[in-house]
Amino acid sequence: MVNSLGLVLLFALCTCAPGRRDTAAADLVFRHADVYTMDAARSWANAVAVRDGRIVYVGSDSLPSGLIGEHTEVVDLRGRMVLPGFHDGHVHPISSGIELGECTLDDLTTAQAMVDSVRACAQSQSGGPWVRGGGWQLPVFKDANPSKQLLDQAVPDRPAILYAADGHSAWVNSKALELAGITKQTRDPSNGRIERDPRTGEPSGTLREDAIGLVARIVPRRTDQELAAGLARAQKLANRFGITTIFSAATDEADLRAYSEAEKKGALTLRVIAAIHLGDPLHDSMLPRIRELRTRFAGPRVHPAAVKLFVDGVIESRTAALLEPYLDRRGDSGRPVYDPGALKDLAVALDGNGLQIHVHAIGDRAVRMTLDAFAYTRTRNGAHDARHSITHLQLIDPDDVPRFRDLGVVANFQALWANGDEYLTELTEPALGPKRSRWLYPIASVVRSGAVVSGGSDWSVSSLNPLDAIETGITHRPPGDTEQSVWNPAERVDLPTMLAMYTINAAYANHMDRETGSIEIGKLADLIVLERNLFEIPPEEIHAVRVLRTVLEGRTVFALAP
Numbered sequence: 001m002v003n004s005l006g007l008v009l010l011f012a013l014c015t016c017a018p019g020r021r022d023t024a025a026a027d028l029v030f031r032h033a034d035v036y037t038m039d040a041a042r043s044w045a046n047a048v049a050v051r052d053g054r055i056v057y058v059g060s061d062s063l064p065s066g067l068i069g070e071h072t073e074v075v076d077l078r079g080r081m082v083l084p085g086f087h088d089g090h091v092h093p094i095s096s097g098i099e100l101g102e103c104t105l106d107d108l109t110t111a112q113a114m115v116d117s118v119r120a121c122a123q124s125q126s127g128g129p130w131v132r133g134g135g136w137q138l139p140v141f142k143d144a145n146p147s148k149q150l151l152d153q154a155v156p157d158r159p160a161i162l163y164a165a166d167g168h169s170a171w172v173n174s175k176a177l178e179l180a181g182i183t184k185q186t187r188d189p190s191n192g193r194i195e196r197d198p199r200t201g202e203p204s205g206t207l208r209e210d211a212i213g214l215v216a217r218i219v220p221r222r223t224d225q226e227l228a229a230g231l232a233r234a235q236k237l238a239n240r241f242g243i244t245t246i247f248s249a250a251t252d253e254a255d256l257r258a259y260s261e262a263e264k265k266g267a268l269t270l271r272v273i274a275a276i277h278l279g280d281p282l283h284d285s286m287l288p289r290i291r292e293l294r295t296r297f298a299g300p301r302v303h304p305a306a307v308k309l310f311v312d313g314v315i316e317s318r319t320a321a322l323l324e325p326y327l328d329r330r331g332d333s334g335r336p337v338y339d340p341g342a343l344k345d346l347a348v349a350l351d352g353n354g355l356q357i358h359v360h361a362i363g364d365r366a367v368r369m370t371l372d373a374f375a376y377t378r379t380r381n382g383a384h385d386a387r388h389s390i391t392h393l394q395l396i397d398p399d400d401v402p403r404f405r406d407l408g409v410v411a412n413f414q415a416l417w418a419n420g421d422e423y424l425t426e427l428t429e430p431a432l433g434p435k436r437s438r439w440l441y442p443i444a445s446v447v448r449s450g451a452v453v454s455g456g457s458d459w460s461v462s463s464l465n466p467l468d469a470i471e472t473g474i475t476h477r478p479p480g481d482t483e484q485s486v487w488n489p490a491e492r493v494d495l496p497t498m499l500a501m502y503t504i505n506a507a508y509a510n511h512m513d514r515e516t517g518s519i520e521i522g523k524l525a526d527l528i529v530l531e532r533n534l535f536e537i538p539p540e541e542i543h544a545v546r547v548l549r550t551v552l553e554g555r556t557v558f559a560l561a562p
């Protein structure tokens with residue numbers, strides 16, 4: 001008895017000994033802040049305290065005594081805003097991080113600027129057997145169709161492959177087509193198209209969807225070092241934008257290894273929920289492999305909990321599956337990647353194995369087929385808290401809007417795309433007509449129906465900065481724009497909705513809402529400090545607000561130099 005009492009006393013004393021802290025004191029305190037907690041009541045607070053990676057206090061500036069100890073870092077935020085760390089609910093971090101180190105064409109607006117940029121980039125990468133890169137915007141080229149001759153001007157001597165910003169098309173030069181053996185005689189793969197010269201029938205230099213694979217398969221595979229470097233670049237940028245959790249949207253074994261290796265080294269500064277992608281159409285014979293990957297790479301911060309399926313392509317290149325034909329392609333409504341029955345059976349098998357299903361569906365037919373498949377899993381496996389999700393959701397038939405709530409399906413939108421740019425006005429709306437175009441990105445309607453709606457960047461398709469999407473979801477204009485007419489105004493949402501999409505709702509989608517996504521006592525201390533309170537500025541200034549500090553589980557992973 002005496003001994004055990006003595007031990008207790010010793011521990012009590014030890015906590016106060018030099019080099020140790022009072023266990024009651026916090027590690028970090030933010031005070032004099034505008035804390036938007038994202039709790040169920042959407043309450044505000046002024047101070048937050050963190051100990052051992054968790055939130056131990058949220059409330060007024062009169063903190064309980066003992067919370068601030070000798071070693072507590074106390075930050076007076078002088079009215080700056082504190083939010084839960086952002087969650088990016090759909091992103092391709094590793095490939096996008098790799099792209100940052102290659103030929104990037106993101107901001108270029110003319111074909112000539114791209115040729116000049118690729119030429120300069122190819123010269124700087126003179127050692128590599130291939131010239132690689134991406135980010136070209138489809139509307140820059142007539143019919144979204146850049147030619148091999150143009151790319152040959154920049155890279156005549158080596159094969160080159162440049163992905164479109166949306167990843168669903170690739171621009172290749174003559175050398176790449178030659179090495180891949182793609183000629184006039186080559187047939188289109190079942191889920192892809194080789195664009196051809198209408199007069200000669202020769203491949204013209206643009207490949208869509210699975211036709212990209214005809215070239216991509218002969219490009220040297222990424223090394224583990226390249227993947228690690230891509231991840232390092234990506235997470236640095238993500239932390240700078242206040243992102244603490246990501247949903248890695250199409251993750252293969254090499255990507256999982258990169259996350260896992262970073263985690264083992266203590267270098268992973270993001271929480272990663274990964275959707276395993278083994279190609280489409282996926283067959284249920286791949287289930288043992290998915291289960292094995294899920295177990296092998298799971299770690300405290302790495303959760304390979306989901307499976308990614310592509311059910312269609314994109315509207316811009318007429319590969320999305322629609323309920324009615326494209327107006328500019330007589331009788332063609334696009335073809336889904338899956339047969340409806342096969343998709344249902346696959347969904348039942350994945351759901352039955354406890355896997356979350358994350359589906360790329362862009363066209364209204366692909367969306368309906370996917371909802372039908374989720375409805376079918378409920379009849380076969382019973383309704384349970386599965387939180388399957390559909391991402392992109394460019395066109396939803398109004399009849400399908402209430403089904404997200406009814407089936408418990410999370411709707412993941414890229415709100416930045418709802419900005420009235422040329423993708424919409426020139427490549428999309430003319431192919432749909434005004435009646436259907438009303439139902440492009442119907443975020444507000446899905447929110448009103450009561451479904452859980454989450455947000456994601458789809459980086460590198462579009463900006464990784466959540467504030468760009470948060471602003472655009474409110475304004476339906478490009479970030480910072482006040483001139484352009486507001487696109488599809490009925491589907492705009494408010495700031496609290498957009499913030500929920502990037503915090504608590506995305507956490508819910510990942511079954512993480514008990515641990516993160518809001519600032520509440522007991523939750524993981526994933527916090528960000530913004531230089532301005534987003535509720536006190538005009539919406540068109542939101543994108544320019546800087547994140548000053550990003551905290552993941554109590555540890556600062558980004559801080560803006562003062």
Ligand SMILES: [Zn+2]
Pocket residue numbers: 090091092249458
């Ligand atoms: Zn994606």
